[in-house]
Protein backbone atom coordinates (compact mmCIF):
# COMPACT_ATOMS: atom_id res chain seq x y z
CA UNK A 652 0.00 0.00 0.00
CA UNK A 653 1.16 3.58 -0.74
CA UNK A 654 2.77 5.92 1.77
CA UNK A 655 2.72 9.46 0.37
CA UNK A 656 4.02 12.79 1.52
CA UNK A 657 1.44 15.46 0.72
CA UNK A 658 2.21 19.17 1.03
CA UNK A 659 -0.37 20.96 3.22
CA UNK A 660 -1.80 23.11 0.42
CA UNK A 661 -2.16 20.00 -1.77
CA UNK A 662 -3.88 18.25 1.11
CA UNK A 663 -6.38 21.13 1.38
CA UNK A 664 -7.08 20.80 -2.35
CA UNK A 665 -7.52 17.04 -1.90
CA UNK A 666 -10.07 17.59 0.89
CA UNK A 667 -11.88 20.14 -1.32
CA UNK A 668 -12.16 17.49 -4.06
CA UNK A 669 -13.53 14.96 -1.57
CA UNK A 670 -16.15 17.43 -0.33
CA UNK A 671 -17.36 18.07 -3.89
CA UNK A 672 -17.77 14.36 -4.68
CA UNK A 673 -18.49 12.57 -1.38
CA UNK A 674 -20.34 12.97 1.91
CA UNK A 675 -17.58 14.02 4.34
CA UNK A 676 -17.67 14.46 8.12
CA UNK A 677 -14.61 16.11 9.64
CA UNK A 678 -13.37 17.73 12.83
CA UNK A 679 -14.23 21.43 13.13
CA UNK A 680 -14.02 24.13 15.79
CA UNK A 681 -17.12 24.76 17.90
CA UNK A 682 -16.17 27.89 19.80
CA UNK A 683 -13.00 26.91 21.65
CA UNK A 684 -13.85 23.18 21.46
CA UNK A 685 -13.97 20.71 18.58
CA UNK A 686 -16.41 18.20 17.17
CA UNK A 687 -17.12 16.03 14.13
CA UNK A 688 -19.70 17.59 11.78
CA UNK A 689 -20.56 17.64 8.06
CA UNK A 690 -17.62 19.27 6.30
CA UNK A 691 -18.58 21.95 3.81
CA UNK A 692 -15.24 23.67 3.30
CA UNK A 693 -11.70 22.25 3.41
CA UNK A 694 -10.65 25.36 5.36
CA UNK A 695 -12.97 24.32 8.24
CA UNK A 696 -11.10 21.06 8.84
CA UNK A 697 -9.00 21.15 12.06
CA UNK A 698 -6.57 18.25 12.28
CA UNK A 699 -4.69 20.13 15.00
CA UNK A 700 -7.54 19.52 17.46
CA UNK A 701 -6.99 18.13 20.95
CA UNK A 702 -10.15 16.06 21.48
CA UNK A 703 -13.70 16.18 20.10
CA UNK A 704 -16.70 16.76 22.36
CA UNK A 705 -18.36 13.57 21.12
CA UNK A 706 -16.49 10.52 19.85
CA UNK A 707 -17.07 9.47 16.21
CA UNK A 708 -19.16 6.47 17.31
CA UNK A 709 -22.28 8.57 16.58
CA UNK A 710 -21.77 7.89 12.86
CA UNK A 711 -22.11 4.14 13.41
CA UNK A 712 -24.44 4.06 16.42
CA UNK A 713 -26.51 7.28 16.28
CA UNK A 714 -27.83 8.69 19.60
CA UNK A 715 -31.38 7.94 18.32
CA UNK A 716 -32.55 6.08 15.23
CA UNK A 717 -35.68 4.46 13.82
CA UNK A 718 -34.79 0.81 13.17
CA UNK A 719 -38.00 -0.08 11.37
CA UNK A 720 -41.60 0.95 10.80
CA UNK A 721 -44.54 -1.44 10.85
CA UNK A 722 -48.27 -1.71 10.31
CA UNK A 723 -50.83 -4.24 11.55
CA UNK A 724 -51.10 -7.18 9.15
CA UNK A 725 -48.29 -5.97 6.88
CA UNK A 726 -44.54 -6.52 6.62
CA UNK A 727 -42.15 -4.21 8.49
CA UNK A 728 -39.91 -1.79 6.62
CA UNK A 729 -36.26 -1.51 7.63
CA UNK A 730 -35.19 2.13 7.97
CA UNK A 731 -31.51 1.83 7.21
CA UNK A 732 -29.68 4.69 5.54
CA UNK A 733 -27.10 3.04 3.28
CA UNK A 734 -25.20 6.17 2.20
CA UNK A 735 -21.42 5.94 1.94
CA UNK A 736 -19.37 8.58 3.76
CA UNK A 737 -15.86 9.65 4.71
CA UNK A 738 -14.90 10.29 8.33
CA UNK A 739 -11.90 12.58 8.46
CA UNK A 740 -9.64 13.11 11.47
CA UNK A 741 -10.23 10.13 13.80
CA UNK A 742 -7.59 10.04 16.55
CA UNK A 743 -5.87 6.72 17.35
CA UNK A 744 -7.66 6.18 20.71
CA UNK A 745 -11.04 6.67 18.99
CA UNK A 746 -9.95 4.29 16.22
CA UNK A 747 -9.15 1.66 18.86
CA UNK A 748 -12.64 2.21 20.32
CA UNK A 749 -14.21 1.74 16.87
CA UNK A 750 -12.16 -1.45 16.38
CA UNK A 751 -13.57 -2.74 19.69
CA UNK A 752 -17.12 -1.83 18.68
CA UNK A 753 -16.63 -3.61 15.34
CA UNK A 754 -15.87 -6.83 17.22
CA UNK A 755 -18.72 -6.41 19.70
CA UNK A 756 -21.37 -5.61 17.10
CA UNK A 757 -20.53 -8.79 15.18
CA UNK A 758 -20.40 -11.10 18.19
CA UNK A 759 -23.40 -13.36 18.90
CA UNK A 760 -25.91 -11.06 17.26
CA UNK A 761 -24.72 -9.37 14.06
CA UNK A 762 -25.96 -5.76 14.20
CA UNK A 763 -26.94 -4.94 10.61
CA UNK A 764 -27.44 -1.23 11.25
CA UNK A 765 -24.05 -0.70 12.91
CA UNK A 766 -22.18 -2.92 10.47
CA UNK A 767 -23.78 -1.42 7.34
CA UNK A 768 -22.71 2.06 8.44
CA UNK A 769 -19.26 0.74 9.27
CA UNK A 770 -18.87 -0.85 5.83
CA UNK A 771 -20.12 2.36 4.20
CA UNK A 772 -17.50 4.45 6.00
CA UNK A 773 -14.05 5.33 4.79
CA UNK A 774 -12.02 6.34 7.83
CA UNK A 775 -9.13 8.76 7.52
CA UNK A 776 -7.42 8.65 10.90
CA UNK A 777 -4.83 11.18 12.07
CA UNK A 778 -2.17 11.06 14.75
CA UNK A 779 -2.62 13.42 17.68
CA UNK A 780 -0.92 16.78 17.10
CA UNK A 781 -1.95 18.38 20.40
CA UNK A 782 -2.73 16.46 23.61
CA UNK A 783 -5.98 17.33 25.38
CA UNK A 784 -6.13 18.31 29.06
CA UNK A 785 -7.19 14.85 30.26
CA UNK A 786 -5.91 12.35 27.72
CA UNK A 787 -4.19 9.23 29.08
CA UNK A 788 -3.95 7.17 25.87
CA UNK A 789 -0.26 6.53 26.54
CA UNK A 790 -1.20 4.68 29.73
CA UNK A 791 -3.79 2.59 27.88
CA UNK A 792 -1.58 1.69 24.89
CA UNK A 793 -3.84 3.58 22.46
CA UNK A 794 -1.71 6.63 21.59
CA UNK A 795 -0.81 5.03 18.25
CA UNK A 796 -3.00 2.73 16.16
CA UNK A 797 -2.08 0.26 13.46
CA UNK A 798 -5.41 -1.01 12.11
CA UNK A 799 -9.03 -0.17 11.40
CA UNK A 800 -8.54 2.96 9.30
CA UNK A 801 -8.37 3.23 5.52
CA UNK A 802 -5.79 6.02 5.55
CA UNK A 803 -3.59 7.27 8.40
CA UNK A 804 -2.34 10.87 8.35
CA UNK A 805 0.57 12.21 10.36
CA UNK A 806 1.32 15.93 10.43
CA UNK A 807 5.11 16.25 10.06
CA UNK A 808 5.28 20.04 9.74
CA UNK A 809 4.76 21.47 6.25
CA UNK A 810 3.27 18.23 4.98
CA UNK A 811 1.37 15.09 5.94
CA UNK A 812 2.55 11.53 5.69
CA UNK A 813 -0.49 9.62 4.41
CA UNK A 814 -0.49 5.83 4.45
CA UNK A 815 -3.19 3.76 2.78
CA UNK A 816 -4.15 0.62 4.70
CA UNK A 817 -6.99 -0.79 2.59
CA UNK A 818 -7.86 -0.93 -1.15
CA UNK A 819 -10.52 1.74 -0.43
CA UNK A 820 -7.88 3.97 1.14
CA UNK A 821 -5.45 3.31 -1.72
CA UNK A 822 -8.06 4.34 -4.26
CA UNK A 823 -8.80 7.54 -2.38
CA UNK A 824 -5.17 8.41 -1.78
CA UNK A 825 -4.48 8.11 -5.52
CA UNK A 826 -6.52 11.32 -5.92
CA UNK A 827 -4.10 13.31 -3.74
CA UNK A 828 -1.09 15.05 -5.22
CA UNK A 829 2.15 13.91 -3.58
CA UNK A 830 5.22 11.73 -3.93
CA UNK A 831 6.16 8.51 -2.15
CA UNK A 832 7.26 9.44 1.39
CA UNK A 833 11.06 9.37 1.69
CA UNK A 834 13.16 8.10 4.60
CA UNK A 835 13.31 11.55 6.21
CA UNK A 836 9.50 11.90 6.25
CA UNK A 837 9.09 8.38 7.64
CA UNK A 838 11.64 9.12 10.37
CA UNK A 839 9.67 12.23 11.38
CA UNK A 840 6.55 10.06 11.63
CA UNK A 841 8.37 7.47 13.77
CA UNK A 842 9.49 10.30 16.08
CA UNK A 843 5.90 11.55 16.43
CA UNK A 844 4.69 8.03 17.26
CA UNK A 845 7.46 7.66 19.86
CA UNK A 846 6.59 11.08 21.35
CA UNK A 847 2.85 10.34 21.51
CA UNK A 848 3.39 6.95 23.13
CA UNK A 849 4.81 8.87 26.09
CA UNK A 850 3.23 12.33 26.05
CA UNK A 851 -0.52 11.60 25.82
CA UNK A 852 -0.51 10.93 29.51
CA UNK A 853 -2.08 13.66 31.63
CA UNK A 854 -3.17 10.98 34.12
CA UNK A 855 -0.78 8.08 34.60
CA UNK A 856 -2.08 4.61 35.34
CA UNK A 857 0.17 2.89 37.87
CA UNK A 858 0.10 -0.52 36.16
CA UNK A 859 -0.06 -2.13 32.75
CA UNK A 860 -3.76 -2.06 31.81
CA UNK A 861 -3.62 -5.84 31.35
CA UNK A 862 -3.48 -6.15 35.17
CA UNK A 863 -6.69 -4.20 35.77
CA UNK A 864 -9.02 -7.24 35.73
CA UNK A 865 -6.85 -8.77 38.49
CA UNK A 866 -7.10 -5.59 40.55
CA UNK A 867 -10.86 -5.45 40.14
CA UNK A 868 -11.21 -9.12 41.05
CA UNK A 869 -10.35 -8.05 44.61
CA UNK A 870 -12.19 -4.72 44.65
CA UNK A 871 -15.90 -5.52 44.56
CA UNK A 872 -16.47 -4.54 48.20
CA UNK A 873 -13.94 -1.69 48.31
CA UNK A 874 -15.22 1.54 49.98
CA UNK A 875 -14.27 3.68 46.95
CA UNK A 876 -17.58 2.91 45.21
CA UNK A 877 -19.69 4.33 48.05
CA UNK A 878 -17.32 7.27 48.56
CA UNK A 879 -17.42 8.39 44.91
CA UNK A 880 -21.11 7.69 44.45
CA UNK A 881 -21.99 10.13 47.25
CA UNK A 882 -21.43 13.06 44.87
CA UNK A 883 -22.55 11.37 41.63
CA UNK A 884 -25.53 13.10 39.96
CA UNK A 885 -26.45 9.99 37.91
CA UNK A 886 -26.40 12.36 34.92
CA UNK A 887 -24.89 9.75 32.58
CA UNK A 888 -22.51 12.28 30.98
CA UNK A 889 -19.56 9.91 31.48
CA UNK A 890 -21.46 7.30 29.43
CA UNK A 891 -22.62 9.71 26.74
CA UNK A 892 -19.15 11.03 25.85
CA UNK A 893 -17.39 7.66 26.02
CA UNK A 894 -16.23 6.11 22.71
CA UNK A 895 -16.52 2.60 24.15
CA UNK A 896 -19.96 2.86 25.81
CA UNK A 897 -22.45 1.25 23.49
CA UNK A 898 -25.51 0.40 25.61
CA UNK A 899 -28.83 1.23 24.02
CA UNK A 900 -32.54 0.88 24.64
CA UNK A 901 -35.05 -0.36 22.05
CA UNK A 902 -38.73 0.45 22.28
CA UNK A 903 -41.80 0.34 20.06
CA UNK A 904 -43.62 3.61 19.55
CA UNK A 905 -47.22 2.92 18.44
CA UNK A 906 -48.95 5.70 16.51
CA UNK A 907 -52.37 7.13 17.50
CA UNK A 908 -54.12 5.05 14.84
CA UNK A 909 -53.03 1.94 16.82
CA UNK A 910 -52.22 0.28 13.48
CA UNK A 911 -48.79 1.65 12.62
CA UNK A 912 -45.66 2.47 14.53
CA UNK A 913 -41.89 2.49 14.67
CA UNK A 914 -39.17 0.71 16.57
CA UNK A 915 -36.66 3.16 18.06
CA UNK A 916 -33.14 2.64 19.35
CA UNK A 917 -31.58 5.25 21.65
CA UNK A 918 -28.36 5.44 23.63
CA UNK A 919 -28.67 4.40 27.26
CA UNK A 920 -26.14 4.61 30.08
CA UNK A 921 -25.34 2.37 33.05
CA UNK A 922 -25.06 5.37 35.40
CA UNK A 923 -28.66 6.47 34.75
CA UNK A 924 -31.30 5.58 37.29
CA UNK A 925 -33.69 3.22 35.53
CA UNK A 926 -31.05 1.60 33.32
CA UNK A 927 -31.66 -1.76 34.98
CA UNK A 928 -35.40 -1.39 35.50
CA UNK A 929 -37.29 -4.50 34.39
CA UNK A 930 -40.92 -5.62 34.58
CA UNK A 931 -42.67 -5.59 36.97
CA UNK A 932 -40.98 -2.39 38.24
CA UNK A 933 -37.88 -4.14 39.64
CA UNK A 934 -34.53 -2.36 39.41
CA UNK A 935 -31.63 -4.71 40.02
CA UNK A 936 -28.89 -2.05 40.18
CA UNK A 937 -30.85 0.63 42.00
CA UNK A 938 -28.08 1.82 44.36
CA UNK A 939 -25.99 4.61 42.84
CA UNK A 940 -22.76 3.06 44.15
CA UNK A 941 -23.61 -0.19 42.34
CA UNK A 942 -24.09 1.67 39.08
CA UNK A 943 -20.89 3.64 39.61
CA UNK A 944 -18.95 0.43 40.24
CA UNK A 945 -20.54 -1.28 37.25
CA UNK A 946 -19.10 1.29 34.80
CA UNK A 947 -15.55 0.69 36.03
CA UNK A 948 -16.02 -3.09 36.02
CA UNK A 949 -17.48 -2.97 32.54
CA UNK A 950 -14.42 -1.12 31.23
CA UNK A 951 -11.84 -3.39 32.83
CA UNK A 952 -13.51 -6.77 33.40
CA UNK A 953 -16.82 -7.47 31.62
CA UNK A 954 -16.03 -6.11 28.12
CA UNK A 955 -12.43 -7.45 28.20
CA UNK A 956 -13.98 -10.90 28.75
CA UNK A 957 -15.68 -10.47 25.37
CA UNK A 958 -12.63 -8.93 23.63
CA UNK A 959 -9.78 -11.26 24.53
CA UNK A 960 -8.56 -9.03 27.35
CA UNK A 961 -8.72 -5.61 25.64
CA UNK A 962 -9.59 -2.92 28.21
CA UNK A 963 -12.66 -0.92 27.15
CA UNK A 964 -11.24 2.41 28.19
CA UNK A 965 -9.04 3.98 25.52
CA UNK A 966 -7.89 6.92 27.64
CA UNK A 967 -9.57 9.70 25.65
CA UNK A 968 -10.19 11.58 28.90
CA UNK A 969 -13.64 12.84 27.81
CA UNK A 970 -15.39 11.50 30.93
CA UNK A 971 -12.88 13.36 33.12
CA UNK A 972 -13.84 16.68 31.54
CA UNK A 973 -17.56 15.89 31.41
CA UNK A 974 -18.07 14.97 35.08
CA UNK A 975 -19.06 18.02 37.16
CA UNK A 976 -18.19 16.53 40.59
CA UNK A 977 -14.90 15.22 39.12
CA UNK A 978 -15.32 11.60 40.15
CA UNK A 979 -15.41 9.82 36.77
CA UNK A 980 -11.67 9.63 36.03
CA UNK A 981 -10.94 5.89 35.64
CA UNK A 982 -7.23 6.37 36.35
CA UNK A 983 -7.89 7.97 39.75
CA UNK A 984 -10.09 5.06 40.76
CA UNK A 985 -7.88 2.30 39.37
CA UNK A 986 -4.77 3.88 40.95
CA UNK A 987 -6.52 4.09 44.31
CA UNK A 988 -7.35 0.38 44.07
CA UNK A 989 -3.79 -0.45 42.98
CA UNK A 990 -2.44 1.44 46.01
CA UNK A 991 -4.84 -0.30 48.38
CA UNK A 992 -4.89 -3.80 46.88
CA UNK A 993 -1.77 -4.23 44.73
CA UNK A 994 -1.92 -5.61 41.21
CA UNK A 995 -1.45 -9.36 41.70
Ligand code: SF4
Pocket residue numbers: 889892893894895896950963964965966967968969970971981
Ligand atom coordinates in the same frame (compact mmCIF):
# COMPACT_ATOMS: atom_id res chain seq x y z
S1 SF4 B 1 -13.94 5.71 30.30
FE1 SF4 B 1 -13.52 7.90 30.01
S2 SF4 B 1 -11.38 8.01 29.37
FE2 SF4 B 1 -12.03 5.87 29.14
S3 SF4 B 1 -12.69 5.73 26.99
FE3 SF4 B 1 -14.52 6.22 28.19
S4 SF4 B 1 -14.67 8.48 28.17
FE4 SF4 B 1 -12.61 7.91 27.47
Ligand code: SF4
Pocket residue numbers: 882883884885886887888889890922973974975976977978979
Ligand atom coordinates in the same frame (compact mmCIF):
# COMPACT_ATOMS: atom_id res chain seq x y z
S1 SF4 C 1 -19.76 9.87 37.45
FE1 SF4 C 1 -19.96 12.08 36.96
S2 SF4 C 1 -20.56 12.15 34.79
FE2 SF4 C 1 -20.91 10.04 35.50
S3 SF4 C 1 -23.06 10.00 36.15
FE3 SF4 C 1 -21.86 10.50 37.99
S4 SF4 C 1 -21.80 12.75 38.05
FE4 SF4 C 1 -22.47 12.20 35.97
